[in-house]
Amino acid sequence: MTGAVQDTTVRGSEARPVSFARGAPSVDIVDVEGLQQAAQDAFTADPAGMTGYGTAVGYLPLRAWIAAKHGVPVEHVLVTNGSMQADAFLFDELVTPGTTVLAERPTYDRTLLGLRERGADVRLVTLEEDGIAVEEVAELLAQGVRPALLHVIPTFQNPAGYTLSLAKRERLVELARQHDFVVFEDDPYVDVRFSGEPLPRMLELDGGAASEHVVYACSFSKTICPGIRVGYLVGPPAIIDRVRVRATGTYIAPNMVAQGIVHAYLTGERFPAALERVKQALGERVGELDRALREHLPQASFRRPEGGYFLWVSLPAYEGHDVARIVAEAAARGVAIVPGTDFLLEGGENSFRLAYSAVQVGDVDSGVRRLAEAVAAARG
Template sequence: MAPSDTISFARGAPSLDIVDVEGLREAAALAFAEDPAGLTGYGTAIGYPPLRAWIAEQHGVDPSQVIVTNGSMQADAFLFETLVGEGDSVVVEKPTYDRTLLSLRKYRRADIHMIDLEPDGLDVTALGAALRDGLKPTLAHVIPNFQNPAGYTLSREKRSALLALAREHDFTIFEDDPYVALRFAGEALPTMLSLDEHGTVVYASSFSKTVCPGVRVGYLVGPAELIARITALATHTYISPSMVAQGIVHQFCASGRIRSSIETVKAALAERAGVLCAALEREIPDARFVAPEGGYFLWVELPEGTDVAALFTAAAERGVQIVKGTDFLLEGGENTLRLAYSGVTPEEIDEGVRRLAEAYEALAPAAA
C-alpha cells in the first residue's frame, strides 16, 4: 500500500509556495479598476490588446506579428492546423514533449521524424544528413531552452546551423520556448526568432511557467501574414480568448511583478535541481543525467535492460510519481524517465529519491 503522502515528480508546474499570489491579487484588482469594459467584454481573437503590445515590445516586433491564446498548447494547435496537413513531414526532437507527439499524430496525422537530442540540443548534423537524403519537412518543432522532457538547451552554434538548414530546405522552425526565462545557471542565449532575418521562425511561449499555470495564457510570434491566418482560425474557434486572464497577466507584467516572480521561481528551481542531482548521485549511482541550467526537468537514463514501466509501478506503490521516458518517444527509451523538480520541496525531493531508489533496488533481482 502506497504511503498517504504522495511525492510527485510528474507534473511540470511550480508549487504554490513560489507563486506570487499576492502579486496576482493586486494585478487583478488593477486590471478591473483600469479597464472593466476590456476585461468583461468578448474582445477579439488577437488577445487582450495591451498584453499583445507588451509581448511585441519584448520581442522587438510589430503587434501584428503576435497573437495571445488560451495557453501555449492552443497556440501550438493553431499553428499545426494552419501549417501541417495530413501526411506532411514534421521534424521533432527525440525525445520530445508528449502532447506535441499526440497533437501531430492523432489530430494532424503528420509523418513524424524524430531526430536525436544531444546535451547541446538537436543533432543538426543528423538532420542535415536526413535532409540531403530527401526528407522535406514542413515544420521542425524545437524546444530550445531546458527542453521538456530532457532539460537540455540548444547551443548558440546549433541555433545558427538550424536556421541555415531551414532557409536552405524551406521549412519553418517552430521555436517552442516556455522555459526561456527560467535560467538559473550558465549564459543566456539569443532566441532563433531574434536571429531570424527571413521569416523562418514562429515563436511560442507561455506565462504558465513564470506567472502560474492557472492563468492559461500563451502566445505566438511570427510573420504578420501567418498570424493573420491563425487569428482567423482563432476567431472561428472561440471568438476570443479570456480577456480576464490576459488582463491580469498584463498588469502583472506591466507593473514589474513578473520580474520578481521569475527571480523567486529561479531561486527555488536552482535549489531543487541541486538537491535532486545530489540525491540521485547518492541514492541511485546507476543513474545517468545532465545537470540542468534551468527549467523544470531532468532526464534520467538507467542501465540498459531496466524496465522503467515496472519501476513506475514499484515507485507508485511507495508513493512516488514519475513519468516513463517512453511517453516522449515513438519507440525505445524503456530504460529512461523524466523527473520534474518544480513542484516539490527539497525535503520532498530527498525523500522521493530515497523511495525511488528503494523501488529500483526491489527490481534488481528481476533484472539479474
C-alpha cells in the same frame, strides 16, 4: 510489496507522497497576493476591455507588450489560451495527413500526440546534451526529406532539460532558409533560467521582425502560474493572420480577463522579484535532486539543467530495466514519475523524466531514496 509500502510510511517526510510527475510549480512559489492585486488593478484600469469579448488577436495591451519584448510589430503577435493552444493552431495550419515533421527524440508527449492526431509523418531526430543533432537534420534533408515544420524546444527542453547551443541554433536557421521549412521554436521555459547565460532566440537569429522561417511560441504559465493559461505566437504576419482567422472561428476571442491580469502583473512592481524567487527555488530544488540522485541512484546518467522544470534520467541499458515496472514500484512507495516511453515513438524503457518544480527541497531526498528502492525492486 506490502512491506515496502509500510516501510515508506514510518518516518516524517517519507510518509508524504512525492510527485516528480507534473511540470508545475508548487503554490508556495506563486505570488498569489501579487496576482490578486493585479486582478484588481486590471479591472480598475480597463473595465471595458476586461469584460468585453475582444478579438482573436488577444488583449491588445498585452499583445503590444509582447511585441515590444521581441522587437516586432504587433501584427507578428497573437495571444492564445496557453501555449498548447498556440501549438495546436499552428499545427492545424501547417500539418495535414502525410506532412513530414521533424522533432526531437525524446520530445514533449503532447507534441507527439498532436502531430500524430493530424496524421503527420513524424521523424524524430536524436537529442544530444547541446540540443537536437543538427547534422542529422542536414543528412535527412540531403536524402530528400522535405519537412514543412521542424519542432524544437530549445531551452531547458521537456522532457530532457537540455538547451540548444548557439552554434546549433544558427545552423538550424541556416538549414530552414536553404530548404524552406518552418522552425517552430517552442520556448515556454526560457525565462526560468537559474544559472548560466541566456542565448539568443532563433526568431532573433532569423531577423526578428524580418523573420520568414521561424515561428516562436512562449507562455506565462512558467513565469506567473499555470492556471493563468496565457501563451502566444510570434511569427511572419502571413502565418499569424491565418492563425487569427482560425482562432476567430474557434472562440471569437480568448480569455480577456486572464490576459488583462497578466498584463497588469507584468507591468506592475512585483513581477521582477517574484520571478527571481521562482528561479531561486527551482535552482535549490534541482541542486538537491542532483545530489540525491548521485547518492541514491549512482548508476543513473543525467545532465543537471540550468533552468526549467525537468531532468531526464537514463539507467544502463545492459541492466535490462523496464520503466513500466519502475513506475509501478515507485507508485507503490508514494513516488510518481513519468516513463521515458511517453516521450518517444519507440524505446525509452530504461529512462524516465523527473519534474522538480513542485517538490519541496525537504522532500527530494526521501523521494529519490524511494525511487532507488523502486528501481531495485523492478529489476528483482
